[in-house]
Amino acid sequence: MKPTIKDIAAESGVSIATVSRVLSHKTGTYSEKTQTKILAVAKRLGYRKNSTAVELVKKKAAVIALIINATPTNFSTQIIDGIQRRASELGQGVIILYAGNRNAELQHQAIVTALERAVSGILLAAIEPDAEDLTLLKESHVPFCFVSVYLGTDKVLSVSSDNEKLAATTTDYLLDRGHTHIGLAGVDTYHTGSQRIAGYQKALAARDIQETTIKYGDYSYESGRQLLAEFLPLKVTAIIAASDMVAAGLLNAAQEAGIAVPEQLSLVSIDGTDICRITTPALTSLTQDFYQIGAQSVDRVMGEKAATFVPVEMVERGSVKSVSRGG
Amino acid sequence: MKPTIKDIAAESGVSIATVSRVLSHKTGTYSEKTQTKILAVAKRLGYRKNSTAVELVKKKAAVIALIINATPTNFSTQIIDGIQRRASELGQGVIILYAGNRNAELQHQAIVTALERAVSGILLAAIEPDAEDLTLLKESHVPFCFVSVYLGTDKVLSVSSDNEKLAATTTDYLLDRGHTHIGLAGVDTYHTGSQRIAGYQKALAARDIQETTIKYGDYSYESGRQLLAEFLPLKVTAIIAASDMVAAGLLNAAQEAGIAVPEQLSLVSIDGTDICRITTPALTSLTQDFYQIGAQSVDRVMGEKAATFVPVEMVERGSVKSVSRGG
DNA sequence: ATAGGCATTGTAAACGTTTACGTAACGTGC
DNA sequence: GCACGTTACGTAAACGTTTACAATGCCTAT
Numbered sequence: 001m002k003p004t005i006k007d008i009a010a011e012s013g014v015s016i017a018t019v020s021r022v023l024s025h026k027t028g029t030y031s032e033k034t035q036t037k038i039l040a041v042a043k044r045l046g047y048r049k050n051s052t053a054v055e056l057v058k059k060k061a062a063v064i065a066l067i068i069n070a071t072p073t074n075f076s077t078q079i080i081d082g083i084q085r086r087a088s089e090l091g092q093g094v095i096i097l098y099a100g101n102r103n104a105e106l107q108h109q110a111i112v113t114a115l116e117r118a119v120s121g122i123l124l125a126a127i128e129p130d131a132e133d134l135t136l137l138k139e140s141h142v143p144f145c146f147v148s149v150y151l152g153t154d155k156v157l158s159v160s161s162d163n164e165k166l167a168a169t170t171t172d173y174l175l176d177r178g179h180t181h182i183g184l185a186g187v188d189t190y191h192t193g194s195q196r197i198a199g200y201q202k203a204l205a206a207r208d209i210q211e212t213t214i215k216y217g218d219y220s221y222e223s224g225r226q227l228l229a230e231f232l233p234l235k236v237t238a239i240i241a242a243s244d245m246v247a248a249g250l251l252n253a254a255q256e257a258g259i260a261v262p263e264q265l266s267l268v269s270i271d272g273t274d275i276c277r278i279t280t281p282a283l284t285s286l287t288q289d290f291y292q293i294g295a296q297s298v299d300r301v302m303g304e305k306a307a308t309f310v311p312v313e314m315v316e317r318g319s320v321k322s323v324s325r326g327g
Numbered sequence: 328m329k330p331t332i333k334d335i336a337a338e339s340g341v342s343i344a345t346v347s348r349v350l351s352h353k354t355g356t357y358s359e360k361t362q363t364k365i366l367a368v369a370k371r372l373g374y375r376k377n378s379t380a381v382e383l384v385k386k387k388a389a390v391i392a393l394i395i396n397a398t399p400t401n402f403s404t405q406i407i408d409g410i411q412r413r414a415s416e417l418g419q420g421v422i423i424l425y426a427g428n429r430n431a432e433l434q435h436q437a438i439v440t441a442l443e444r445a446v447s448g449i450l451l452a453a454i455e456p457d458a459e460d461l462t463l464l465k466e467s468h469v470p471f472c473f474v475s476v477y478l479g480t481d482k483v484l485s486v487s488s489d490n491e492k493l494a495a496t497t498t499d500y501l502l503d504r505g506h507t508h509i510g511l512a513g514v515d516t517y518h519t520g521s522q523r524i525a526g527y528q529k530a531l532a533a534r535d536i537q538e539t540t541i542k543y544g545d546y547s548y549e550s551g552r553q554l555l556a557e558f559l560p561l562k563v564t565a566i567i568a569a570s571d572m573v574a575a576g577l578l579n580a581a582q583e584a585g586i587a588v589p590e591q592l593s594l595v596s597i598d599g600t601d602i603c604r605i606t607t608p609a610l611t612s613l614t615q616d617f618y619q620i621g622a623q624s625v626d627r628v629m630g631e632k633a634a635t636f637v638p639v640e641m642v643e644r645g646s647v648k649s650v651s652r653g654g
Numbered sequence: 655a656t657a658g659g660c661a662t663t664g665t666a667a668a669c670g671t672t673t674a675c676g677t678a679a680c681g682t683g684c
Numbered sequence: 685g686c687a688c689g690t691t692a693c694g695t696a697a698a699c700g701t702t703t704a705c706a707a708t709g710c711c712t713a714t
Contacts, residue, residue, distance in 0.1 A: 004669095004670055004671085006671095014694085015694045016670090016671080016672095017693075017694060018692080018693060020670095020671065021673090021692095024671090024672080026672095026673095028691090029691085029692075030691095030693080031691080031692060048442055048443055049443055049670090050383075050670050051443040051445075052379055052383045052444065052669085053671040053672090054670080054671055056377075056379045056380055056383050056670080056671075056672095056698095056701090057670085057672050057673085057698070058671085058672070058699085059699065059700095061379065063422075074404070074601075076404065077403070077404065080425075081397060081425070093422065093440060094422070094423060095423070096411075096423045112375065115375055116375055116376055118377065118379060221601065248605045252604075252607070275602075275605060277579075278548070278575045278579070278605055278606055279607070331699095331700055332700070332701070342664045343700090343701080343702095344664060344666095344703080345663060345664075347701065347702060347703085348703090351701090356661085356663085357662070358662065376700090377699085377700050379699085379700080380702090382669095383668095383702095384669050384701050384702045384703085385702070386669065
């Protein structure tokens, strides 16, 4: 049988209350002598605390729930890493709950599971909630925060890149290099996609360019591969890919079609994970700081100070070529 | 205040025992009438069970702990996916605990945390345990299973690819295509690395080839990049990379050095994740079934039937060239 | 009518902690 | 010697469930 504080109490001739006080470091409530004695007995018995019992009486688990979509992208590792590290610093564990692939039922189920465990916070990574989920979360009185998704309002906690600004920056980057026929590939039809489209359109409009070429997708490699064919007849000279995977798909499809990157087609991807270094040529990217997004979302949900938007960075590699103006 | 079964009991005029029985589907112990009544009240009150209380009285949490290294490789997503899905089928949740990067202290801490929560099983992915950890695990009487690591003994539960056989298969594959100067790049110095080295050496010895060229690494892209230079003076015609990332590193370093793949150098990578499709040329790989490894490890740790070794598959892409015999 | 069985429900203990409250012992200052 | 504060510890309730056991009522076979 696993030893409990009761066993330690009996063994050392004190009450369980004293044992509890010593073991949970309620300093100032016990003498050094009893501390030494109890610690020795605890060690000898191989005592390990029962977190479940602690959580029951405290009515709060020192755990953050992370609900995450099995998206076809690959940044989740960095987000999880950031969350995990920061949570650990704050003395919180992390439960990860998968919500399938935009599966409303599983997504709902994951939230319920988190609520049942009285977690101290809920993080929703790359999740676009429906109205029901949002109500459920709000009524639960458990703090929650969207990660890498911004719902367009500050009423709901959120940590992400500023998608609109990021898309505008990327578009400007290509405009500055002489491109005027610029496509946008692989965006979704939810908040993130809409925000990026808005930034893309604004940047073009600011230079009096009416032509926009938007192709929707699901952020996957396959998505990128398929979309290339749709861009070909449109004589764009540059494409902004909604993810590294989309960019890789576009790149490989282009190479198979005999289109040289960056000579005939420039590519910029949004994300900036390791994928960008691996392709040939390496992909120039608007790099998001996923680690920070994860870390700050923990701060956010735990009530610490944190930014809503995490800065991004343009990283030049080899997939963009400047073209002569008026081209 | 969150409603409890006590509230439901009061509201519907029955005892908490009856409520509990209805809510936990102890069929045959309550009438249909009370069931209807209690369910209605529960719904009206917005009742949600308190898992913590359940776990305390049952002395077991319906949760599997997954302890995982932040390795520089990228297969963890697939493993987690397999674990998550299978666990969910068995009604188990999953807690993921990071163990840093081969950080003995964190690793130990993660095991202790799992033990404190009375989890139903512990999964250790890509973890090489030290003696102390192993003792701790064994004494805890909680079932545990190594994932994607085989300790070389069947006394400890484990699900992985058969590293020795897999390395031999890969080596044979290259031998069959006329290569006789074959390198092995990026293996570690623990169980997995040793087993692969053994397979590699045996396959060569079986064809009376004494020359072996082994370069150690940490499975990372950087590792691959750096190791290429060490192979160059050794005039190997083919290299087996210990991971996709290593292969990608070797590939890109080769291209920068003006060495054509596969014309001048053949590459096979062990893992077979999406990375292999993204590089140019695409990487031929000895593909592991990480999803199955994850899924079966859940079966293993939960006492269901499961294999220790999960089959692998050779997937031909574009990074291997046959050479004329005697080359 | 009666014993036995079954269906349904209630009572209360148990799980392992934390913590409010009470209390005893021991100064300390007067 | 007394009031008081402080220190150290114990008692017992509480957290929200599950479940062994007891109790009740009803039905059936005799």
